Amino acid sequence: MKRFIGFIRKEFYHIFRDKRSLFILFGMPIAQIMLFGFAITNEINNVDIAIFNKSKDATTEEIINKITASKYYTNKQLIQNEKEIETVFKRGKVKAVLVFENDFSKNLIKENKATIQIITDATDPNTANTIANYTNSILRTYQQIVNKDIEIAYQIIPETRMVYNPELKSVFMFVPGVMTIILMLVSAMMTSISITREKELGTMEILLVSPIKPFQVIIGKVFPYIFLSIINAIVIVLLSIFIFKMPINGSFILLGLESVLFTITSLSLGILISTISETQQTAMMISLMGLMLPTILLSGFIFPISSMPIPLQVISNIIPAKWFIIILKGIMLKGVDISFIWKETVILIGMTLFFMGLSIKKYKIRLE
Amino acid sequence: MKKENVIEATNLTKTFGEFTAVNKITFEVKKGEIFGFLGANGAGKTTAMKMLIGISIPSEGQATVAGYDVSTRPEDIKKSIGYMSQKFALYDDLTVKENITFFGGIYGLKRSQIRIKSEELINNLGLQEVSNDLVGSLPLGWKQKISFSVALLHDPKIIFLDEPTGGVDPITRRQFWEMIYETAHKGTTVFVTTHYMDEAEYCDRVSIMVNGKIEALDTPKKLKEQFKVDSMNDVFLKLARE
Numbered sequence: 001m002k003r004f005i006g007f008i009r010k011e012f013y014h015i016f017r018d019k020r021s022l023f024i025l026f027g028m029p030i031a032q033i034m035l036f037g038f039a040i041t042n043e044i045n046n047v048d049i050a051i052f053n054k055s056k057d058a059t060t061e062e063i064i065n066k067i068t069a070s071k072y073y074t075n076k077q078l079i080q081n082e083k084e085i086e087t088v089f090k091r092g093k094v095k096a097v098l099v100f101e102n103d104f105s106k107n108l109i110k111e112n113k114a115t116i117q118i119i120t121d122a123t124d125p126n127t128a129n130t131i132a133n134y135t136n137s138i139l140r141t142y143q144q145i146v147n148k149d150i151e152i153a154y155q156i157i158p159e160t161r162m163v164y165n166p167e168l169k170s171v172f173m174f175v176p177g178v179m180t181i182i183l184m185l186v187s188a189m190m191t192s193i194s195i196t197r198e199k200e201l202g203t204m205e206i207l208l209v210s211p212i213k214p215f216q217v218i219i220g221k222v223f224p225y226i227f228l229s230i231i232n233a234i235v236i237v238l239l240s241i242f243i244f245k246m247p248i249n250g251s252f253i254l255l256g257l258e259s260v261l262f263t264i265t266s267l268s269l270g271i272l273i274s275t276i277s278e279t280q281q282t283a284m285m286i287s288l289m290g291l292m293l294p295t296i297l298l299s300g301f302i303f304p305i306s307s308m309p310i311p312l313q314v315i316s317n318i319i320p321a322k323w324f325i326i327i328l329k330g331i332m333l334k335g336v337d338i339s340f341i342w343k344e345t346v347i348l349i350g351m352t353l354f355f356m357g358l359s360i361k362k363y364k365i366r367l368e
Numbered sequence: 369m370k371k372e373n374v375i376e377a378t379n380l381t382k383t384f385g386e387f388t389a390v391n392k393i394t395f396e397v398k399k400g401e402i403f404g405f406l407g408a409n410g411a412g413k414t415t416a417m418k419m420l421i422g423i424s425i426p427s428e429g430q431a432t433v434a435g436y437d438v439s440t441r442p443e444d445i446k447k448s449i450g451y452m453s454q455k456f457a458l459y460d461d462l463t464v465k466e467n468i469t470f471f472g473g474i475y476g477l478k479r480s481q482i483r484i485k486s487e488e489l490i491n492n493l494g495l496q497e498v499s500n501d502l503v504g505s506l507p508l509g510w511k512q513k514i515s516f517s518v519a520l521l522h523d524p525k526i527i528f529l530d531e532p533t534g535g536v537d538p539i540t541r542r543q544f545w546e547m548i549y550e551t552a553h554k555g556t557t558v559f560v561t562t563h564y565m566d567e568a569e570y571c572d573r574v575s576i577m578v579n580g581k582i583e584a585l586d587t588p589k590k591l592k593e594q595f596k597v598d599s600m601n602d603v604f605l606k607l608a609r610e
Contacts (some may be wrong), residue, residue, distance in 0.1 A: 002473065202457035211474070320488055
């Protein structure tokens with residue numbers, strides 16, 4: 001036990017004396033959560049639009065007021081002729097132009113019909129789509145208000161409810177993802193690098209010749225990272241609660257336990273990587289290319305798994321992060337208990353045992 | 369009085385698939401002896417040594433180190449030996465004192481023992497001024513001496529040195545050999561691999577490995593007589609050319 005404490009103290013010296021490790025350990029989580037929380041977002045806010053109002057009557061003014069009053073749009077400029085439409089798009093600031101046809105009010109009264117053209121800048125398809133949808137819904141609401149006294153034979157009014165994230169805040173979607181990435185990065189990459197560093201320096205050999213047992217070496221090396229990962233997980237959860245108002249609907253204890261489980265899964269991956277790589281650089285490359293990229297792309301963190309082609313959907317099943325993200329979203333947003341996520345938990349435990357078994361086998365072969 | 373043997377190897381063999389790295393080597397090393405284990409790169413020195421220090425299992429034959437069988441009791445061997453690698457492996461980002469404390473700790477030394485030992489070591493090597501400096505900032509020759517002293521912290525019966533003088537200048541090498549003599553004088557057996565043939569002259573007895581076999585084993589003096597040459601270098605060249 002005393003040996004073990006000495007070993008862990010040494011490991012902390014390594015971590016705290018290396019600025020790069022410190023940055024990855026503590027700078028990255030905060031930077032990432034802030035980036036994903038504030039900068040990278042699917043929502044639109046204060047998008048600049050331009051308006052080309054050919055009729056300039058009471059109705060069009062009323063609609064324009066409605067639109068610019070919403071928090072989504074800021075009316076940047078009024079356009080005077082057709083040619084200007086293209087110029088404003090080319091300048092790039094304006095993302096959408098609304099064109100009201102001639103005699104808008106008159107047409108509406110006379111023919112019960114008038115047109116607004118919504119032109120969006122689709123160089124960014126997501127934003128263009130969202131703008132079009134928002135504008136449509138503002139117009140629909142306006143119509144309903146205007147028509148409320150008139151009897152219509154029958155009409156279907158869809159009533160949509162977005163459960164678990166009613167405001168469709170994208171940060172709610174990113175927090176579980178970022179937490180997964182950070183735990184994976186800290187646990188798998190940092191441990192594989194720190195174990196291979198001992199190999200490179202030759203100290204691993206000294207440790208193997210000493211009475212300390214190989215599994216004690218490995219546990220001594222990964223223990224500090226379990227500890228730091230848990231601190232990171234706590235920091236991320238606190239940041240998301242206090243800065244992004246993320247609800248944690250489920251149990252904190254379950255959240256903690258599942259995070260520890262995923263940390264151990266990642267650590268066992270890190271150990272596996274360290275058994276197959278001889279240098280720190282190899283370990284880092286394998287961790288980044290083999291773990292981080294698939295985790296970011298295929299775990300459902302950014303791109304929904306259900307819209308991937310079938311082969312990729314199948315591959316996504318072997319990515320531990322996919323299951324952890326499902327667990328996290330379940331606990332944080334849906335507030336589920338273990339009976340809803342036991343399947344994912346069992347899969348993670350199974351993967352952990354598999355990776356550990358494989359590492360032990362690889363390790364034994366090396367020793368032969 | 370005949371001195372006891374601390375290492376005994378009989379037909380020790382290690383094969384990797386078809387390749388025989390160490391081929392039936394037989395030798396013994398006496399207590400307090402400086403035993404030089406020579407051979408060209410790839411002759412099987414390192415593989416043989418790995419079996420003796422308990423991190424590689426022999427394919428055939430047997431060996432005892434400090435009275436323990438290498439195949440069945442490697443854990444006991446590890447407690448009785450010290451080991452220094454050619455990389456002088458210490459932790460660069462730990463201070464001299466922290467390195468001593470750490471390595472003392474993994475050999476199970478008590479805190480009070482470590483304190484005494486570490487003071488002794490620092491005074492012996494004249495490291496008082498740098499004992500709180502990071503090892504990474506010290507010159508190679510110092511690292512080598514610290515690494516050697518650290519390997520002796522737990523008073524092992526045998527110390528294994530794997531090419532301990534690679535990359536250091538002749539004066540430092542000379543000083544290092546003085547440390548080895550002193551250690552052997554105190555009764556610790558020294559098992560050293562090297563490919564500097566002038567160093568072979570300093571050993572009590574040397575063995576020369578060629579292609580996995582021990583081709584010569586005696587005192588440097590007798591080997592030179594046997595091969596009718598003036599230096600160990602020529603002995604080695606004669607053997608290697610055959």
